[in-house]
Amino acid sequence: MTARIFTGIEDKLGLDKFKAFHKPHLTLEKKDVDQKKLVEEKLFICPAKVYTLNDKNEMVISFENCLECGTCRVVCPEEIGWEYPMGGHGVTYRFG
Amino acid sequence: MSEDKFDVIIVGGGPAGLAAAFVLAKAGKQVIVLERGEYCGSKNVFGGILFTGILEKLIPDYLKDAPLERNVTRRGFSLLTPTGELGGGFKFDKFNTAPFNNSFTTLRAKFDNWFAGKAEEAGAMIITGATVDDFLYDTDGKIKGVKARMDDGDILGDVVILADGVNSLLAKKIKLHKELDPKYTIVAVKEIIQLTEEKVADRFHLNGNEGAALEYFGCAAKGAVGAGFVYTNKDTISIGLGASIKSLMEHKLNPNDALEYFKNHPAIAPLIRGGEQREYSAHLIPDGGYDHISKLFTDNVLVAGDAAGFVNNTLFHEGTNLAMQSGVSAAETVIEAGTRKDFSAASLSVYKTKLEESFVLRDLKQFRKTTDALDANPQLFEKYPKMLEELVSELFTPDGEPKWDKEMKLMGKLLKQESPWGLIKTALAMRRVII
Ligand SMILES: Cc1cc2nc3c(=O)[nH]c(=O)nc-3n(C[C@H](O)[C@H](O)[C@H](O)COP(=O)(O)OP(=O)(O)OC[C@H]3O[C@@H](n4cnc5c(N)ncnc54)[C@H](O)[C@@H]3O)c2cc1C
Ligand code: SF4
Numbered sequence: 001m002t003a004r005i006f007t008g009i010e011d012k013l014g015l016d017k018f019k020a021f022h023k024p025h026l027t028l029e030k031k032d033v034d035q036k037k038l039v040e041e042k043l044f045i046c047p048a049k050v051y052t053l054n055d056k057n058e059m060v061i062s063f064e065n066c067l068e069c070g071t072c073r074v075v076c077p078e079e080i081g082w083e084y085p086m087g088g089h090g091v092t093y094r095f096g
Numbered sequence: 097m098s099e100d101k102f103d104v105i106i107v108g109g110g111p112a113g114l115a116a117a118f119v120l121a122k123a124g125k126q127v128i129v130l131e132r133g134e135y136c137g138s139k140n141v142f143g144g145i146l147f148t149g150i151l152e153k154l155i156p157d158y159l160k161d162a163p164l165e166r167n168v169t170r171r172g173f174s175l176l177t178p179t180g181e182l183g184g185g186f187k188f189d190k191f192n193t194a195p196f197n198n199s200f201t202t203l204r205a206k207f208d209n210w211f212a213g214k215a216e217e218a219g220a221m222i223i224t225g226a227t228v229d230d231f232l233y234d235t236d237g238k239i240k241g242v243k244a245r246m247d248d249g250d251i252l253g254d255v256v257i258l259a260d261g262v263n264s265l266l267a268k269k270i271k272l273h274k275e276l277d278p279k280y281t282i283v284a285v286k287e288i289i290q291l292t293e294e295k296v297a298d299r300f301h302l303n304g305n306e307g308a309a310l311e312y313f314g315c316a317a318k319g320a321v322g323a324g325f326v327y328t329n330k331d332t333i334s335i336g337l338g339a340s341i342k343s344l345m346e347h348k349l350n351p352n353d354a355l356e357y358f359k360n361h362p363a364i365a366p367l368i369r370g371g372e373q374r375e376y377s378a379h380l381i382p383d384g385g386y387d388h389i390s391k392l393f394t395d396n397v398l399v400a401g402d403a404a405g406f407v408n409n410t411l412f413h414e415g416t417n418l419a420m421q422s423g424v425s426a427a428e429t430v431i432e433a434g435t436r437k438d439f440s441a442a443s444l445s446v447y448k449t450k451l452e453e454s455f456v457l458r459d460l461k462q463f464r465k466t467t468d469a470l471d472a473n474p475q476l477f478e479k480y481p482k483m484l485e486e487l488v489s490e491l492f493t494p495d496g497e498p499k500w501d502k503e504m505k506l507m508g509k510l511l512k513q514e515s516p517w518g519l520i521k522t523a524l525a526m527r528r529v530i531i
Contacts, residue, residue, distance in 0.1 A: 012376035088225030096204035
């Protein structure tokens, strides 16, 4: 067997099955926060690296990669609007 | 669906919700399970060992067709040090015959789906792809059902059982549960690594369908308060790592980086060598224990499983059986309340009594200090494993020095790094985790 070992999150997400819904289930609720600080000091914790910064230091939310764990909800209950994706959408684990 | 009224609405098709549905359907109740995933299990992740003590009471012949991976005969508990491990554990051949120690490695996508099939056979209605967002209220403000995000999603019922897992947005909506506290919540990440059946058996010293469950403490999470696990499935390995969200934040550590550290640790890397990754997943574990469980009932509503915070996250790592037992107790409570035709909080309060008398709340009470003890002793996750490695490795390196002299020298070294009081304090904290 040839080993194929990914260490980075982006590659690992490629192993998973997702069904994206057009409407984001994650939103930035507090528009006036320092988005760079929010990502670097808090949302770095997301195991799917959903929250990144663009070159203008604005937060980009790649909600279609979300593993629906809820960690960002726990660390940013005020800043992040969090709901479950539409039924049947989002991640589908085949092993779990 | 608004024309029909159900006796019981269950939100969430995991072990808690499905156990409740099974019991209620068997008792002839009109019960509906609403599950947001494409199928039951499709959103669920655990280590994991399925503890089947409660399942067996519900479905005595479950071994016939339940999708179980291996029966766990070997359990290991290791303290990871910077370059190795100090380990212990047990392996008993008697666990190879029924009831197999009630412990089986399992994959949730398969198991929950199977369990849903059993609940359906018993007469429960299971609707998948249905995310419940809110409750329905009657004019007096009493809960009379739920609102699912789909066509005809207003569903009426006498009672709602919230079995919607650790993030229970619904229990929070009606203030039964506070927002999760980072100190009392673990985030876990996990990978499935494909090997072959033969490799799994050889690598973990297993015969036939035997399985191994190995837990790793100490510096598994790169210094954060956390632990790693390696479980053998038939031809795959479940490898993962869970750490307190608070501690990861303090260490500025992403869970995947902690997992990569664990996977590359010299004691762990050989276990998964040559394997192919098949899945990457993430999930929370409620870790507050007895003092942080939710309110368990209110008028027309009960809370079961992870939604209530029922996980015994000590050495035992039990969640699935607490979920199933609480589902069963919730179902029995509803059946009894049904004979009284009274679903008020007062009538449903026997649920708490049932759980207080069962292993669910008794175990959680016994270990109520575990999380605080670990949180207060971060030295267990970096400093102590390092000290231990130094002591043991020097003691076991014969170099011509008499043992007595060596032991005295090491004792002096140890006491330079830690006071006797510090050692005693840590030993006491450890007791909280084990007994
Ligand atoms: C990494 C990890 C390792 C673990 N290891 C073990 C182990 O080895 N042994 C063990 O016994 N336990 C283990 N556990 C704990 C165990 O997984 C849980 O305690 C158990 O799954 C709880 O069952 P539940 O039915 O309460 O919740 P869940 O299994 O989480 O089920 C909840 C269900 O509700 C659904 N849902 C949620 N919200 C909604 C909504 N609004 N509308 C519709 N559906 C909804 C979800 O999709 C899900 O199917 C582990 C957990 C993790 C994360
Ligand atoms: S729920 Fe989990 S995976 Fe999704 S964005 Fe939040 S932290 Fe990331």
